[in-house]
Amino acid sequence: MVSISRSVDQSISRSVDQSIRQSGSQAVSHTAQLSPPETQEELMCVRAMLSRLHSRMVANLYSDTATALLSGADRLEYPGLDWxxxxxxxxxxxLPTCTRLERLRLDGHPRLGNRGLVELAKVFGRPKVLLHLTDLFLGHESITMSGAEKRVLPRISNEGLDALTSMLRDGALPKLESLFIIGKTKASSASKSALMQVCKGRRIRCHLD
Structure with a gap:
C-alpha cells in the first residue's frame, strides 16, 4: 500500500537530487573535451546555457518522479493545510496520473470555495480518471478540528455543490462509496437535496452539514 501525504514534495525532491547527481557524474565525461571559454562574454554565454539546461533537467526529473510516485499511490491525504x-x-x-487512488482527503481548508470544487468536478468527470476512488473528503473544516478551529465562514455555495452533483449524476467516480463535505456551506436546501438524492441513487454514503 502506498500512501502519499504532506511528505510527497520531500520524497520527490530527494529522488530528483539523486538523479541530478547521477546525471551530473555522467555528464563530466561528455564535457571534459570542451575548450574553456576565453572571454568574459563567452563565459557568460556558457553559464546561461548551463543554467537553462539545468533548469530543464530539474523540471523534467521532478515531473517524471512525481508522476511515478503519484501513479502508485492509493491514498492522498492533505487535511488542514489551509489550501x-x-x-x-x-x-x-x-490527479489524472493517480490511477490507483482510492482515498482523497481535502478537508480542513478554510479558503476552499466554489472554484476549487468546480475544478475538481471537471477532473473527476474526465473519462477513465480516478476509477478506483472510494472515499472523498472535502470542506473548509476537518474531522480532526477543534471547536475553536471550526469558527470559519464557509465559502462553498450552490455553484460548488451543483458541480459535484452534475459530475456524479453523469456517472463519474464509478466506485465512490463515501462523500464527506465537512463544515457548513452557504448552499441552498435545494442544492443540498439534489446532491443527497444523487448519492442515494448511487448508494454513496454522503455526509453534508
Missing amino acids: GDDDVAGLCEW
Whole structure:
C-alpha cells in the first residue's frame, strides 16, 4: 500500500537530487573535451546555457518522479493545510496520473470555495480518471478540528455543490462509496437535496452539514 501525504514534495525532491547527481557524474565525461571559454562574454554565454539546461533537467526529473510516485499511490491525504482554490487547481493537474487512488482527503481548508470544487468536478468527470476512488473528503473544516478551529465562514455555495452533483449524476467516480463535505456551506436546501438524492441513487454514503 502506498500512501502519499504532506511528505510527497520531500520524497520527490530527494529522488530528483539523486538523479541530478547521477546525471551530473555522467555528464563530466561528455564535457571534459570542451575548450574553456576565453572571454568574459563567452563565459557568460556558457553559464546561461548551463543554467537553462539545468533548469530543464530539474523540471523534467521532478515531473517524471512525481508522476511515478503519484501513479502508485492509493491514498492522498492533505487535511488542514489551509489550501485555497489555486492550490486545489494545482493538484487537479496531477490527479489524472493517480490511477490507483482510492482515498482523497481535502478537508480542513478554510479558503476552499466554489472554484476549487468546480475544478475538481471537471477532473473527476474526465473519462477513465480516478476509477478506483472510494472515499472523498472535502470542506473548509476537518474531522480532526477543534471547536475553536471550526469558527470559519464557509465559502462553498450552490455553484460548488451543483458541480459535484452534475459530475456524479453523469456517472463519474464509478466506485465512490463515501462523500464527506465537512463544515457548513452557504448552499441552498435545494442544492443540498439534489446532491443527497444523487448519492442515494448511487448508494454513496454522503455526509453534508
